[in-house]
Amino acid sequence: MSRPLSTLHLVLISVLLVSLFCAIGRYLLHLLVQQGRLEAEIARWLAISWLGLLGLLTGSFWLINHFLVSGRLMALAERETQRGRKIVEAAADAIITFDSLGRIESFNAAASRLFGYSPQEVLGQPISKLIVAEESSNQVEALVQEEVPTGSGRVLPDNTLFKGRHKDGHLIAIELGVSKMIDEDRKVFVQIIRDLSERQQAEKQRQLQYEVALHLNNARDLREASPAVLQAIGRALAWPVGLLWELDTAQNVLRCQAGWTNLERGRPLIESLSKAQLYIGEGLPGRVWLHHNYRWIDRLESEPSLPGQQLAINAGLHAAIALPMELGQQFLGVVEFYAPQIPPPNPALLNNLYPVLMQISQFIRRRWDEAALRRAKEAAEAASKAKSEFISSISHEVRTPLHGIIGLTEILLAGPLSEKQREYLQLVQTSSEMLLRLINDMLDFGKLEAARMTLEAVPFELRKTLEPNLKTFAVQAEQKGLVFRAEISEEIPAWLIGDPLRLQQVIVNLVGNALKFTAQGEIVLTLNVASRTEQAIVLRGAVRDTGIGIPSDQLDAIFDAFRQVDSSRTRKYGGTGLGLTIASRLVNLMKGRIWVESTPGQGSTFHFTVGLHVCDPPAPQKETIPTLGEFPNWTSPPPNPLLTGKRILVAEDNPVNRMVLQLILESRQHQVVWAKNGLEAVQRFHDSPVDLILMDLQLPEMDGIEATRLILKASERLQRPTCVIGLTAHAEDEDRRRCLEAGMTHFLIKPIQPAELLQIIDEVLTTLVGRGNQLHGSLAN
Ligand code: ADP
Numbered sequence: 001m002s003r004p005l006s007t008l009h010l011v012l013i014s015v016l017l018v019s020l021f022c023a024i025g026r027y028l029l030h031l032l033v034q035q036g037r038l039e040a041e042i043a044r045w046l047a048i049s050w051l052g053l054l055g056l057l058t059g060s061f062w063l064i065n066h067f068l069v070s071g072r073l074m075a076l077a078e079r080e081t082q083r084g085r086k087i088v089e090a091a092a093d094a095i096i097t098f099d100s101l102g103r104i105e106s107f108n109a110a111a112s113r114l115f116g117y118s119p120q121e122v123l124g125q126p127i128s129k130l131i132v133a134e135e136s137s138n139q140v141e142a143l144v145q146e147e148v149p150t151g152s153g154r155v156l157p158d159n160t161l162f163k164g165r166h167k168d169g170h171l172i173a174i175e176l177g178v179s180k181m182i183d184e185d186r187k188v189f190v191q192i193i194r195d196l197s198e199r200q201q202a203e204k205q206r207q208l209q210y211e212v213a214l215h216l217n218n219a220r221d222l223r224e225a226s227p228a229v230l231q232a233i234g235r236a237l238a239w240p241v242g243l244l245w246e247l248d249t250a251q252n253v254l255r256c257q258a259g260w261t262n263l264e265r266g267r268p269l270i271e272s273l274s275k276a277q278l279y280i281g282e283g284l285p286g287r288v289w290l291h292h293n294y295r296w297i298d299r300l301e302s303e304p305s306l307p308g309q310q311l312a313i314n315a316g317l318h319a320a321i322a323l324p325m326e327l328g329q330q331f332l333g334v335v336e337f338y339a340p341q342i343p344p345p346n347p348a349l350l351n352n353l354y355p356v357l358m359q360i361s362q363f364i365r366r367r368w369d370e371a372a373l374r375r376a377k378e379a380a381e382a383a384s385k386a387k388s389e390f391i392s393s394i395s396h397e398v399r400t401p402l403h404g405i406i407g408l409t410e411i412l413l414a415g416p417l418s419e420k421q422r423e424y425l426q427l428v429q430t431s432s433e434m435l436l437r438l439i440n441d442m443l444d445f446g447k448l449e450a451a452r453m454t455l456e457a458v459p460f461e462l463r464k465t466l467e468p469n470l471k472t473f474a475v476q477a478e479q480k481g482l483v484f485r486a487e488i489s490e491e492i493p494a495w496l497i498g499d500p501l502r503l504q505q506v507i508v509n510l511v512g513n514a515l516k517f518t519a520q521g522e523i524v525l526t527l528n529v530a531s532r533t534e535q536a537i538v539l540r541g542a543v544r545d546t547g548i549g550i551p552s553d554q555l556d557a558i559f560d561a562f563r564q565v566d567s568s569r570t571r572k573y574g575g576t577g578l579g580l581t582i583a584s585r586l587v588n589l590m591k592g593r594i595w596v597e598s599t600p601g602q603g604s605t606f607h608f609t610v611g612l613h614v615c616d617p618p619a620p621q622k623e624t625i626p627t628l629g630e631f632p633n634w635t636s637p638p639p640n641p642l643l644t645g646k647r648i649l650v651a652e653d654n655p656v657n658r659m660v661l662q663l664i665l666e667s668r669q670h671q672v673v674w675a676k677n678g679l680e681a682v683q684r685f686h687d688s689p690v691d692l693i694l695m696d697l698q699l700p701e702m703d704g705i706e707a708t709r710l711i712l713k714a715s716e717r718l719q720r721p722t723c724v725i726g727l728t729a730h731a732e733d734e735d736r737r738r739c740l741e742a743g744m745t746h747f748l749i750k751p752i753q754p755a756e757l758l759q760i761i762d763e764v765l766t767t768l769v770g771r772g773n774q775l776h777g778s779l780a781n
Contacts (some may be wrong), residue, residue, distance in 0.1 A: 010065060014058045056193065094193040102127045105188065114174075114195050116167030127191070132163040132171060164193065173200045173256040205352050208236045212356050216363045222246055225363065226258030230335070233356060237349075239337035241266040242316060243273055246364060254278040254285050254334060269311040269338065276307055283307045283417045284322040285334035292331060294323045296345050312338050316486060321345060323353060325361040333363045384449060391446035395439045396698075399729040400654060403751035404441075406432045407660030412755050414667075436751065441578040444505075448585045455589050459615050460500035462492060462527075469504055471510050473523070480515065483522040491529045492539065497613035502586050506594075507541065509579045510606045514545035521546025521603070530609055537614050538592070542607045549600035559584045559594065583608070643765045645669040646691040651681035651707060652727070653699055657750070664754040668761070678702030685711045689720055692764055694757075695744070697728040697735060704728075708742040723764045726753065764767040 029047055038046075088095050094111035098104045104127055107119040114121075115130050122129065164172040173196040178299050181188050211232040219225030222244070230242035241261040245254040255277050259270035271507045278286040282308050297303055297320045300313055312320065319342035325333045335357065409429045416427065447453040477484035507525065513521045523545045530540035550558060558641045559580050584594045591611035598604035612659035648670045652658050658674065665672050673690055675681035678699045685693070693711065697704040715722040725746040726739040739747045746760050 010062065014062065018054045018058055018200050021054050031271075044093060062690060094191075094195075096127070096130070096191045096193065098127045098189050098191065100187045100189070104130075111193065114172065114193065114766065115164060121167075131176075132165050163340055192695065201348070201352070204236060205355075208232055208352075209355055209359065212359050216359060221367060222364055223257050227260045229360060230258065230260035233335070233353070234262070234337060236736075237337070239321070239339040239342065241269060241312075241315070241338040243270065243285075243336045244333065244360075245278065245336065247289070247331060248277075248370075251277075252280075254289060257333075263315060263317075265315040266317065266338070269308050269315055269317070272311055273308045278307070284320055285336050287333060288322045288324045288334045290595045292324055292326065294321065294345060294350065296342065298342065298344070316340055323350075323357055325357050325364065327358075327361045327365055330365070332361050333369075335360070388446035388449065388452060391442050395443045396729045398435070398439055399750050401656070402436055403729070404656035404660060406751040407657075407754065408438070408665070411663045423481070432751075438576055441576055441582060444582045445578050448582060453585075455502055456499040457497055457613070458500070459495055459497050459618050460770055461494055461617075462496055462500075463488060463494070465500045465504060468612075469508055469511075469526075473515070473525070476515050480518075481520065482515070482518060484511075484515075484525075485522065486525045487527070489526075489528045491698060492612045493537065495615050495617050496537065497615045498590065502590070503610060503612075506583045506586050506608060506610075507543070509583045510541075510543040510608070513579060513606075514543050514547060514604070517546030518545040518603070532614070535613055536611060538555075538609050538611050540607065540609050542605055544603065544605040546603040549602055549604055550596065550598040551600055552598075555596055555598060558596070570697070642769060643668070643762050645671065646696060646765060647671050647673065647689070648692045648761075649673045649675065649681060649684055649690040650694045651675040651678065651704060652694070652696045653698055654678060654696075657696075660752070660754075661757075664752070664757055665761075667754075668758060671759075676700075678704055678707030681707045682710045682714070685714060685722075690722070691768065692761060693722060693724045695724050695726055697726055697739070705738050705742045708739075708744055712743040721768075723762065723768065725760060 029043040029050075033040050033043045088106070088108045091108060091110055092116045095106070095108045096111050097106045104122050104125050107117070107122050112118055114451060117130075162174050162176055164174045166172055168680055175194045175196050177192050179190045179192075181190060199447050212229050215228035216225050216230065219228075226244040230244055234240060240263045241259070243259045244257045246257045247253075248255050256274045259274045261267060261270050276283075278289075280286055280291045284295050284297065284745050297371055298318075300306070300309055300318050300320060304414065312318075315338075317338040318340055320336065320338045321342050322336040324331060325335060331558065405428065409425055409432065413422065413425050413429065424538075444453070466486075466488070470484075473484045502683045511523060511525055523543065524543045526544075528540050530538040532538070558577075577623050580594075585606050587594045587610055592609035594606065594608040596604055596606045645668070648665060650658070650661055650665070650672050652661060652674075662672055673688070676699075677682045679691070679702045681695065681699075681704075682702070684690075693708075695704040695708055699707065704726060708726070711724065714720075723746075724742075724744045725748065726735075726742075726744040727748050727750060728735050728739075729750045736747055745764065746758065748757060
């Protein structure tokens with residue numbers, strides 16, 4: 001829009017135009033007078049009239065212009081004023097103007113919303129009606145009165161924090177700035193106010209969430225976390241008594257986990273409720289559980305009976321609120337608060353509490369999940385324990401009759417038999433031995449599965465340990481027309497520390513498989529040093545055969561439990577598929593690994609490593625428990641006739657075992673003194689001297705370990721040196737340890753091999769004879 005001309009411009013233009021037209025008029029009249037066409041007098045009158053006409057025209061123009069321009073200006077000013085008003089009304093911030101006496105002159109819509117007053121209610125009222133008269137708010141009046149002169153007209157900077165008072169009395173956090181302006185020669189102050197309560201609310205909310213998260217994080221369980229969590233919520237919302245109820249899913253009741261109060265008089269209520277348990281629908285928490293929604297009571301007095309109600313009223317707590325803790329559809333518990341009064345819960349409050357309740361709910365669910373996991377783990381462990389106990393006891397139960405079968409078969413085979421009878425009996429023997437191997441594998445596997453297998457760490461001589469096994473392998477290979485070779489590197493130190501029996505077991509299994517799956521060619525066992533430090537050594541072993549081999553897709557699977565290459569092999573070669581699993585787990589326990597290379601039709605090589613320790617040869621000491629080896633035919637005559645006819649005390653309760661032992665011992669003309677339990681064994685030892693004791697570990701009344709302890713104590717006292725050989729159906733490592741600790745010199749696992757037993761008896765008697773002990777057997781006497 002073009003701007004109207006200014007007064008100065010109009011004056012100048014008017015003067016210029018009037019002067020110009022005057023000059024032109026006068027010049028034309030002068031010409032006419034000179035030409036004599038007009039009289040001078042008339043010309044003068046015409047000039048004056050011309051001037052008057054010009055004046056009249058200019059004046060009219062002036063007047064018309066004046067009215068036009070000022071009208072336009074006024075309309076413009078009016079529009080601007082309207083626009084300004086609209087802007088002020090539409091402003092998001094409250095804008096209030098007041099005069100130098102602090103009387104409110106204008107009050108926009110945002111101010112009405114913020115303070116709850118209509119403009120009519122506050123116009124002319126002092127500004128202090130809206131701003132709380134605290135130390136800081138006096139600043140406004142002070143600043144206004146002092147009329148602080150500032151260049152920009154600003155008397156109070158923005159972002160100054162104050163409190164405002166709402167019409168209903170509650171305080172509002174506000175931020176304000178005051179500016180000064182001159183209006184119609186008067187000072188007017190403009191106050192722009194911003195509502196901070198939402199921002200502060202959000203800040204409080206963040207703080208509360210942070211505190212709750214911190215308490216939950218630092219606590220082991222809900223009971224530990226609850227008081228601090230309740231305190232954080234209670235303080236934030238000015239609710240002085242809080243209780244946290246957790247659902248007990250097993251009993252289907254709500255149990256109070258903890259209570260918190262900062263009111264001394266609130267304690268009886270906490271004490272009474274903290275022991276309570278509520279069923280669904282019972283009390284405020286029970287109602288929350290029933291309806292899956294919050295419950296609020298503004299006057300406890302008007303409620304029908306509620307648990308703790310009277311105690312709450314006595315403590316001046318007249319209102320209560322309870323909120324559910326839920327995740328999805330799953331109800332987990334309730335948070336309950338009491339206060340002197342609680343305003344009706346508005347959506348803002350519920351929205352604020354929601355994230356906090358979610359935090360607690362997630363904590364509860366995590367703990368529930370952990371507890372469920374723990375229970376499942378315990379159940380699995382218990383099941384696994386039960387399984388291995390079952391396997392162990394079954395193996396014991398099977399071993400006992402096997403003891404009888406193997407022993408009696410061996411005895412029968414030693415006597416005169418027809419060809420057919422011998423053949424049948426040998427089948428019985430092989431079947432019993434297979435059964436025994438299976439039982440032993442099952443037992444080992446059960447222990448490995450239950451992680452109950454512990455390894456020994458004892459000094460042993462590697463070559464001497466393996467010697468009997470190597471001999472057996474050679475004999476077995478020869479029987480199948482195979483060649484067996486063992487190459488044990490000279491670099492391997494003579495004495496090592498580790499578990500000799502378990503190392504033997506790995507090698508026996510690998511060579512046993514090689515023998516089983518090879519029809520012709522050779523089997524080579526090699527043992528080398530893979531790496532070594534001063535203290536430790538890693539042995540690398542390999543068992544190479546020229547047997548049927550293993551398909552490449554089965555090379556990993558054969559180490560899994562009960563896995564065999566295919567069923568046709570199973571039919572042909574038998575086996576359980578446990579041997580390699582046990583070998584690989586044992587090797588892992590020895591910090592090593594096992595793997596295989598194989599070409600079907602050409603043969604396989606099983607490699608393994610085991611970590612052991614190196615040690616110096618120990619000084620000669622107490623005999624260690626002998627390892628299983630090959631025993632000569634037990635029916636052949638003893639190497640030394642002095643080792644027959646001794647007096648041997650045998651503690652054994654099973655009649656079949658007694659019969660077998662009797663037959664074995666009688667083969668050497670030993671004289672047997674029987675005891676049916678541990679107590680009787682001790683008695684018999686005191687009754688008369690014996691040369692040797694065979695002690696079953698599992699005896700009624702007093703077990704073999706206890707009886708051995710008592711007997712060896714007595715033997716020291718009576719100066720009657722005695723050797724005790726333990727017999728047990730349990731092939732557990734702990735049994736070996738217990739035997740050694742009790743003072744036994746040897747230990748045999750049932751079923752007893754007659755040759756093995758006789759060889760050990762011979763060894764013991766030889767030692768006793770060598771020491772010059774006085775023996776008590778009939779021949780020695
Ligand atoms: P088992 O021999 O009792 O079946 P193992 O765990 O010792 O159980 O062996 C698993 C399977 O691996 C065997 O059934 C056999 O198929 C295969 N296997 C093991 N050793 C050899 C070998 N030296 N040659 C060929 N196959 C073998």
